[in-house]
Amino acid sequence: MHTERQLEQGQVLDQEQVDSFWEHGYLRIPDVFCDEQLSAMCSEMDWLTQVWASDTDAWTGPWRQVYMDQETERKSKLVAMHDLHYYSAIWMRAVTHPKLVAAMSDLLGPTVELHHSTMHVKPPSNGHPFPMHQDNPFYAHVDNRYVDVLVHLDDTCHENGEIRFVDGSHKSGALPHVLANPDGTECSPHLPTDQYKLEDTVPVPAKRGDVVCFNLFTIHGSYINTTDEPRRLVRIGYRHPENLQTGGQSVNRPCFMVHGQRERKPGDVMFDTQVG
Numbered sequence: 001m002h003t004e005r006q007l008e009q010g011q012v013l014d015q016e017q018v019d020s021f022w023e024h025g026y027l028r029i030p031d032v033f034c035d036e037q038l039s040a041m042c043s044e045m046d047w048l049t050q051v052w053a054s055d056t057d058a059w060t061g062p063w064r065q066v067y068m069d070q071e072t073e074r075k076s077k078l079v080a081m082h083d084l085h086y087y088s089a090i091w092m093r094a095v096t097h098p099k100l101v102a103a104m105s106d107l108l109g110p111t112v113e114l115h116h117s118t119m120h121v122k123p124p125s126n127g128h129p130f131p132m133h134q135d136n137p138f139y140a141h142v143d144n145r146y147v148d149v150l151v152h153l154d155d156t157c158h159e160n161g162e163i164r165f166v167d168g169s170h171k172s173g174a175l176p177h178v179l180a181n182p183d184g185t186e187c188s189p190h191l192p193t194d195q196y197k198l199e200d201t202v203p204v205p206a207k208r209g210d211v212v213c214f215n216l217f218t219i220h221g222s223y224i225n226t227t228d229e230p231r232r233l234v235r236i237g238y239r240h241p242e243n244l245q246t247g248g249q250s251v252n253r254p255c256f257m258v259h260g261q262r263e264r265k266p267g268d269v270m271f272d273t274q275v276g
């Protein structure tokens, strides 16, 4: 159990965990959320899934034919939505959870901004795999001070498609991704399937309540869910407030401070209160 003061100062991770994150590009942090919180987050997730989420936003691109046979590809689905904390107070509490944001400040420094949250539910038996990719093409930033966190609402394993990483791959920085189908239409960013393979990755299975963190530049992917149960994850993005976003998801949207204070530099003005 951490004291309030420790959480304020960001002392959840030990030096070995921090070093391991920056060496390998990923880190599993066990038992971040307790059972009571998880039950509330799961019920709310069911509500979000029924009322707001989409099951027609599966990732697109030529990778699908490489990862799945024709029949599987036709059936495969992803249930997704962005920014759960805009719709649910329970998820607002989850993305600002004191232990989680203290761990982020151990990795990013004393000031941490929340950037987004995104639901990824792989439905039973056909929940789609994720091709190898970095998250940078989805929300490009100028440097590596950005941590994605996968909040696990279910135990994960090979059968339901646990997250998998290329060890140390964040050190290469931003890589060019495939951005178009053969006919020139836009597709979900992914790395060339002949050069980057799921077989070459490290699996990081986790328990319900754990989080798995990774760097914006860490290459990752996951296999299809073949089990009879959904595999429910929520990704939360945290960054150093001075790491500027140059494009993609939620670019130009003011973000919330979840740890520390926003420094004021010469010329900085307050956020515009007019939307649009």
Ligand SMILES: O=C(O)CCC(=O)C(=O)O
Pocket: 120, 130, 135, 161, 162, 163, 220, 221, 222, 233, 235
């Ligand atoms: O949900 C997964 O298995 C993969 C998630 C992922 O690739 C991502 O959040 O960028």
